[in-house]
Amino acid sequence: MPVPSDDRVVQRVAHAQAVATARGLVLTTLRRQVYALIVASERPIGAYDLLAALQPARGRVPPTTVYRALDFLLEHGFVHRIESKNAFFACCDVDHPHQGQFLICEACGETVEIPGGELARQLAGSAPAQGFAVLRQVVELSGLCAACQHGQR
Ligand SMILES: [Zn+2]
Ligand SMILES: [Zn+2]
Structure with a gap:
């Protein structure tokens, strides 16, 4: 799966980018790609599936690098962790950080x-x-x- 570029995903990524900038956060290319993949996946997606999905665009990415990107996205409320599935899901309202x-x-x-x-x-x-x-x-x-x-x- 290449890094997705359909309109819905592009819009949500652009919105997250604007929210990040307004808060003085930096969405690096990797953070943006990881976020785009989580948004594009309509089901919660696990870290290993993310690693595999990143490969066409980034080559082999060290898992720790992806975990750090995920930690950033979690910490700032762009994604949630679905504990029962050990997977990640894009937040429906990134403007207002909250518990999912x-x-x-x-x-x-x-x-x-x-x-x-x-x-x-x-x-x-x-x-x-x-x-x-x-x-x-x-x-x-x-x-x-x-x-x-x-x-x-
Ligand atoms: Zn069902
Ligand atoms: Zn949420």
Whole structure:
């Protein structure tokens, strides 16, 4: 798979670039390529698939280099990690960094980010009352998407 260049991907990459610039961040070529691949992949994509997808454009990229690019994209809210799949998914709203919440179809892998910070805040807010320090917050609902429930896939 070459680094994707369809309009939807190009637009989202350009938008991420603008957000990065406004925050004084630098989207290097590799970070941009990794982000474009994650956007283009409509399902969560794992690091090894990213490495393989980068190869036509970049040749062999050392995994640590790609992990660093992923860390950058995660840290700044351009992508989320889907913990249950150990894979990455492009954030639906890069303008407002937040914790991601996801619906994940067990049959076809379709993944939808549920926007809305209210639940995330409620969850995070309930932890201190228990004397608990949250290090990582993951909300992933697994089930069947509408198409799979109706046997359309
Ligand atoms: Zn998001
Ligand atoms: Zn499905």
